[in-house]
Amino acid sequence: MQNKKYIFREGWLSIIANTLLFGLKYWAGIVTGSIALIADAWHTLTDSVSSIIVLLGGKISSKPADDDHPFGHGRAERIATMIIGVLLAIVAFDFILSAIDKFSTREKTEFGTIAWVVTIVSIVVKEALAQYAFWAAKITKSPILKADGWHHRTDSLSSLVILIGIAVGGSFWWTDAVLSVIVALMIGWASWEIISKEFTSLLGESPSKDLLLSIRETAQKACIQPIHLHHIHIHDYGQHTEMSCHIKLPPAMTLNEAHEICTKIEAAIKSEFGYISTIHPEPITWENP
Secondary structure: OHHHHHHHHHHHHHHHHHHHHHHHHHHHHHHHOOHHHHHHHHHHHHHHHHHHHHHHHHHHHOOOOOOOOOOOOOOHHHHHHHHHHHHHHHHHHHHHHHHHHHHHHOOOOOOOHHHHHHHHHHHHHHHHHHHHHHHHHHHHOOHHHHHHHHHHHHHHHHHHHHHHHHHHOOOOOOHHHHHHHHHHHHHHHHHHHHHHHHHHHHHOOOOOHHHHHHHHHHHHHOOOOOOOOEEEEEEEOOOOEEEEEEEEEOOOOOHHHHHHHHHHHHHHHHHHHOEEEEEEEEEOOOOOO
16 A cells, blocks of 8 residues: 555656646747757656556556456556556657757757756756655655656756757757757667566566575574475565475474474565465485485
8 A cells, every 4th residue: 555655646746747847848849949859848748648657557556466366466567667668668769750850951959048947947857756756666666666767867867968958059050969869869778678677577587596595594594404495486466476485394294393384484484575485395305305
C-alpha cells in the first residue's frame, strides 16, 4: 500500500506540472520558431502520458493475488516501465527527424527573453520532479518510479542543452538542429537503459554471487548441522519475491526433524530478505555431499 501511495502522488504531481510546462514550452517554441523548443515541449507532454501509465501500473500492481494470478500483479509495474521506455524511444526518433528537417532548410532561429525564461523554468521544475521521483523510488524500491524519474531527468537535461543553444544560437544557423540531435541521443540512451533492464528482469536473471553467498550464510546460521544449501532460484514478482532451493541432510534424519529445519531456514530467509521460500530436502551421500 505504501508503493501505491507514492506512485499515485508522483503520478498526479507529474501530470499537472508537465501539462503546464507543455503549454508554456510550445507557446515559446511557436513564438521563437525553435524546433528544439517545440520538440522539447512534446517530450514534456509524453512525460504526462508516462505519468498516466505510472498511475495505471501502480493501480494494477497493487491488486492482491487471485485465482488467475496466484503470485499477484506486481509485474504490471515492470510492463508499465517498459512502455515508458518505448515512449522515450519514439520521442528520440521524432527529434532526429526534426533535426534533419532543420539541417535541410538551414533556417537560423532567433532566441529572445521568452526562450530564456521558459527554458530556465523548465529545468528547475523538471529536475525537482526527477528528484522527488528518485526519492520515492528509493523508499519503495519501485522500478516504475525510477523510470519516471529518468524521464523527468532527460527532459531537464534536454532543456539545459537548449539553454546552451540559446546562448550561442544567434551566431550559428545549425545550433538548433545540432541541439535536437544531442537531445535525441540523450533520450535514446535513457530509453535503452530502461527497456534493457526491465526486459532482463521480466525474462529472469541470475542472482549475484554476493546475494547467493548472503543467502547461504543466513540459512546456515539458522541451523546447527551443515545444510549444503544449493540450487537457488529467485523469482521476482514485483510486490513480492519467491525463492526455491535444495538442502542436504543426513538420510537417517526423521521427516519431522527435516521439516523443522526447513521451517527455520524459511523464517530466516523471510526475516533477512523478505523472500517467501520453498525448500526441498535431499539425503546427503558420500558421492554428492
